[in-house]
Amino acid sequence: MAAGDAALVLEYPARLDPDTSARVVAIAEAARRRCGAALRDLVVGYHTLTVYFDPLRIDARWLEDQLRSAASEDVQDADVPHATIEVPVCYGGDLGPDLCSVAAQAGCSEDEVIDLHTTRAYRVYVVGFVPGFAYMGPVDPRLALPRRSNPRTRVPAGSVAIAAGQTGIYPVETPGGWHLIGRTRVQPFDETRAEPALFHPGDRVVFRSITRDEFDRSAG
Amino acid sequence: MGTLTVIRAGMLTTVQDLGRWGRQHLGVPVAGPMDWYSHRLANSLLDNEADAAALEVTLMGPELLTDTETMCAVAGAEFEITAGERRVRTGEPFVVAAGERVRFGNRIAGTRATFAVSGGFTLPLVLGSRSTSLTSRLGPFGGRALKVGDALTIGSSRLVERRRPGRAAAMPHGGARLRVIMGPHEEMFSDAARLAFPKSRYVITSESNRMGYRLDGPRLDYRRPIDMLSDATPIGSLQVPASGWPILLMADRQTTGGYPKIATVITADLPIAGQLAPGDWVEFEPCSRADALEALRRRDAALAGITP
Numbered sequence: 430m431a432a433g434d435a436a437l438v439l440e441y442p443a444r445l446d447p448d449t450s451a452r453v454v455a456i457a458e459a460a461r462r463r464c465g466a467a468l469r470d471l472v473v474g475y476h477t478l479t480v481y482f483d484p485l486r487i488d489a490r491w492l493e494d495q496l497r498s499a500a501s502e503d504v505q506d507a508d509v510p511h512a513t514i515e516v517p518v519c520y521g522g523d524l525g526p527d528l529c530s531v532a533a534q535a536g537c538s539e540d541e542v543i544d545l546h547t548t549r550a551y552r553v554y555v556v557g558f559v560p561g562f563a564y565m566g567p568v569d570p571r572l573a574l575p576r577r578s579n580p581r582t583r584v585p586a587g588s589v590a591i592a593a594g595q596t597g598i599y600p601v602e603t604p605g606g607w608h609l610i611g612r613t614r615v616q617p618f619d620e621t622r623a624e625p626a627l628f629h630p631g632d633r634v635v636f637r638s639i640t641r642d643e644f645d646r647s648a649g
Numbered sequence: 650m651g652t653l654t655v656i657r658a659g660m661l662t663t664v665q666d667l668g669r670w671g672r673q674h675l676g677v678p679v680a681g682p683m684d685w686y687s688h689r690l691a692n693s694l695l696d697n698e699a700d701a702a703a704l705e706v707t708l709m710g711p712e713l714l715t716d717t718e719t720m721c722a723v724a725g726a727e728f729e730i731t732a733g734e735r736r737v738r739t740g741e742p743f744v745v746a747a748g749e750r751v752r753f754g755n756r757i758a759g760t761r762a763t764f765a766v767s768g769g770f771t772l773p774l775v776l777g778s779r780s781t782s783l784t785s786r787l788g789p790f791g792g793r794a795l796k797v798g799d800a801l802t803i804g805s806s807r808l809v810e811r812r813r814p815g816r817a818a819a820m821p822h823g824g825a826r827l828r829v830i831m832g833p834h835e836e837m838f839s840d841a842a843r844l845a846f847p848k849s850r851y852v853i854t855s856e857s858n859r860m861g862y863r864l865d866g867p868r869l870d871y872r873r874p875i876d877m878l879s880d881a882t883p884i885g886s887l888q889v890p891a892s893g894w895p896i897l898l899m900a901d902r903q904t905t906g907g908y909p910k911i912a913t914v915i916t917a918d919l920p921i922a923g924q925l926a927p928g929d930w931v932e933f934e935p936c937s938r939a940d941a942l943e944a945l946r947r948r949d950a951a952l953a954g955i956t957p
Binding site for chain 2: 430431432434435436438443445457469470472473474475477479484485489555558559560561562564601625626629
C-alpha cells in the first residue's frame with residue numbers, strides 16, 4: 430500500500446499483540462537483508478512496516494515485489510536477534526507520583542503493582558514519539574489503564590510509566606499523559622553513544638525494583 | 650577555513666542538509682529542508698554536493714558576516730538581499746568579500762530561502778546529518794535555531810559557479826493547489842469527508858511550524874470512532890485528529906503518529922508546500938503514482954538545468 434510516492438506500507442490486521450509485532454520485526458529484518466541499500470528508512474509499527482525510498486532511484490513496483498517476498502519468507506521470531514535489557518527502577522514516592530492512584534484503580538497495594546510490573550519481560554513494539562521512547566508490552570491486564578484524562582505538561586526524563594496496556598520510559602522531559610510509577614537512571618537515548626538507542630523493536634525488557642538509596646547512589 | 654558569523658539571526662534560521670535518514674525506527678525525526686528543491690538548487694549553483702549543509706531562512710532573514718572571500722547562493726523565497734553595498738539576486742551565485750555582510754531585507758515572495766556557501770558549512774555530524782531538528786533538539790548547535798554570535802565554518806574558498814544553472818521554482822502567492830496520493834487511511838473517513846476533501850479550501854493557521862501546518866476549513870469526519878495504533882508518518886501526510894481538521898506533516902514531524910492519514914502530498918509538490926505560511930490557503934488534488942513520478946522527474950530535470 431502506498432503512503433505517498435516515497436513510502437510503502439505493509440499492513441497486518443490492526444492488533445496490539447506480541448505475535449503481530451514479532452511478525453513485523455521479522456519481516457523488517459528480511460526486508461533489510463533483501464533491499465536495505467535501496468531504502469532510506471524502515472519503520473516498524475505495531476502491525477505495519479513502512480519503508481521509505483527515493484522514487485527517482487528506486488522503482489516502487491520492484492520494491493513492492495521485494496516486500497512481498499520478504500513477507501513470504503519463513504522467518505521465525507527466534508531467528509531474529511534481539512537483546513534483553515534490565516532496567517533498575519525506584520518505584521513510587523515523588524519519583525513515581527501515580528503509583529498510589531494506579532494501585533487504587535487496579536484494586537491492589539503499591540507493592541503488588543511493583544510485583545506485577547517487574548515479574549514479566551516486555552517486548553519492545555515500536556520506538557517513536559521522541560528519540561528512544563520504546564512502547565513495550567503487554568502489561569498485566571490489571572495495570573492496563575487508559576491514559577490520564579489530564580496529561581502533564583512536564584514529565585521528568587527517566588520516568589517509568591504505564592498506559593493503554595503498555596509501559597515505557599520517557600527519555601527526555603516532555604509533556605505526557607501516561608501514569609508515572611517510578612524513575613530510572615537508564616538513558617534510553619544518547620546521541621553521543623556509539624549505539625544511541627538502548628531499545629530496538631523486538632528487544633525484551635525487564636524492570637527490577639531498587640530502593641531510593643540505590644537510586645540516589647547510582648547518580649552520575 | 651573561513652568563518653561566517655551571525656550578526657542578526659532573523660525569525661528562524663536553521664542549519665539543514667537533506668535530512669537525518671536511517672534512524673526513524675529509533676524515533677529520530679528526519680528534519681531537513683522544508684523546500685528540498687531550493688536546498689538542492691542553492692547547492693547546485695555552487696557545485697556543492699546536494700546534501701551540503703546550508704541555512705534555511707524563514708520570513709525575516711538574518712545578517713551574516715564573513716571573514717574570507719566567499720561564494721554564496723540563495724534559492725527559494727525572494728528577499729531584497731545585499732552583499733556589502735551591492736544588491737544580489739536570488740538564484741545567482743555571488744561573491745562576498747572578507748569583512749562584508751550579507752543582509753536579508755524585505756521579503757518579496759515565498760516563505761523560506763536557502764542560503765548556501767561554497768563547499769557547504771563544515772559542522773560536526775550528529776547521527777550522520779547536519780540537519781537541525783528543533784523538536785528533538787538534535788543537530789548542529791544542540792539542535793536549536795541560530796543565535797547572534799554563532800560561528801559557522803565555511804567549507805571551501807572555491808569561487809567556482811556552475812555553468813548550466815538549474816531553474817528557480819515559481820513561488821506561490823497567497824496559496825497553492827497541492828497534488829496528493831490518496832491514503833493510506835482513506836477508507837477510515839466518511840463518504841462525505843472523502844467527497845469534500847478534494848473540493849475544499851483550507852487555510853494554514855498560526856499554529857504551524859517546521860513540524861507541520863494545522864489547517865482550518867471543512868472538517869473531515871471518520872466513518873466511525875477510531876482508536877488507531879500509531880504508525881509511520883511520511884512528510885506530506887495529511888493526518889486528521891478527532892477534531893476533523895487536518896494537519897499537514899512537514900520536515901520536523903515526529904516519526905510516528907496515532908491519527909488516520911487521508912492523503913499524502915507528492916514529493917514534487919513538497920517544495921511548494923514548504924513555501925507557504927500561516928494565512929495562505931491550500932487545496933488538494935488527487936493524482937496517480939505515475940503522475941507523481943512524472944512530476945518529480947520534471948523537477949529533477951529543472952534542477953539539472955534541462956529545459957523541458
